[in-house]
Amino acid sequence: xxxxxxxxxxxxxxxxxxxxxxxxxxxxxxxxxxxxxxxxxxxxxxxxxxxxxxxxxxxxxxxxxxxxxxxxxxxxxxxxxxxxxxxxxxxxxxxxxxxxxxxxxxxxxxxxxxxxxxxxxxxxxxxxxxxxxxxxxxxxxxxxxxxxxxxxxxxxxxxxxxxxxxxxxxxxxxxxxxxxxxxxxxxxxxxxxxxxxxxxxxxxxxxxxxxxxxxxxxxxxxxxxxxxxxxxxxxxxxxxxxxxxxxxxxxxxxxxxxxxxxxxxxxxxxxxxxxxxxxxxx
Numbered sequence: 001x002x003x004x005x006x007x008x009x010x011x012x013x014x015x016x017x018x019x020x021x022x023x024x025x026x027x028x029x030x031x032x033x034x035x036x037x038x039x040x041x042x043x044x045x046x047x048x049x050x051x052x053x054x055x056x057x058x059x060x061x062x063x064x065x066x067x068x069x070x071x072x073x074x075x076x077x078x079x080x081x082x083x084x085x086x087x088x089x090x091x092x093x094x095x096x097x098x099x100x101x102x103x104x105x106x107x108x109x110x111x112x113x114x115x116x117x118x119x120x121x122x123x124x125x126x127x128x129x130x131x132x133x134x135x136x137x138x139x140x141x142x143x144x145x146x147x148x149x150x151x152x153x154x155x156x157x158x159x160x161x162x163x164x165x166x167x168x169x170x171x172x173x174x175x176x177x178x179x180x181x182x183x184x185x186x187x188x189x190x191x192x193x194x195x196x197x198x199x200x201x202x203x204x205x206x207x208x209x210x211x212x213x214x215x216x217x218x219x220x221x222x223x224x225x226x227x228x229x230x231x232x233x234x235x236x237x238x239x240x241x242x243x244x245x246x247x248x249x250x251x252x253x254x255x256x257x258x259x260x261x262x263x264x265x266x267x268x269x270x271x272x273x274x275x276x277x278x279x280x281x282x
Contacts, residue, residue, distance in 0.1 A: 013046065017044055022132075033139075037147070073095060075098075079132070085119075088112075096118070096142045099117075117154070117156050176268070190245070211245075214257065234248060
């Protein structure tokens with residue numbers, strides 16, 4: 001028996017939710033081929049058919065798992081069509097997903113290692129549903145990879161350029177400030193934006209900030225949720241190094257009536273102290 005240290009890891013990222021049996025039967029299909037796998041529910045709450053949200057989620061989260069982990073990503077509005085299924089190796093991790101752009105974060109030159117089209121029918125069950133390739137094709141392949149199968153057995157090799165990539169939300173930075181959007185609303189109602197800590201660092205040093213969202217303005221970036229009193233609207237850098245808007249001890253999305261895609265802006269202004277100093281130096 002494998003030790004805990006050597007146990008195969010498979011993560012699941014889907015838009016299945018938990019009200020139906022889809023996530024459960026996915027795990028069953030994995031265990032039929034790799035009973036010792038440690039199956040981790042990364043999330044089953046990706047918004048339905050939101051390929052970009054799934055790409056962003058797995059693109060950040062994979063790094064917190066050991067090298068060699070297998071990541072099964074199923075957000076698949078094209079299931080049953082002619083779209084391909086990919087088995088991809090990147091950054092010393094393995095990924096199984098539809099070829100619809102959900103693996104975009106791993107198709108950079110720095111991360112990409114190799115990719116294969118999953119079409120080796122000898123690895124599939126006798127009957128394959130046209131509406132649940134996640135269970136009947138992707139799960140068995142992920143399980144076999146976790147239990148040691150060489151990725152090249154999945155099917156013919158593909159170049160990085162042959163794999164579909166999509167545009168992911170990114171902020172627009174200029175000398176006047178930054179324009180971004182809300183890209184995720186978590187269980188607490190916190191609003192993750194497309195603006196990153198790196199984007200903020202590109203603004204002029206010493207400038208004051210005004211962060212505007214849904215008609216509300218925030219004048220500073222806090223360090224923790226406890227920097228302000230309950231009920232205060234704050235901005236801070238979240239665990240993914242993105243600008244987040246939160247309501248201390250409350251739900252910012254609910255209070256602001258905010259939705260995915262809402263615009264957020266950061267503008268800069270010269271601090272009065274700097275203006276005074278400049279005037280004295282004339």
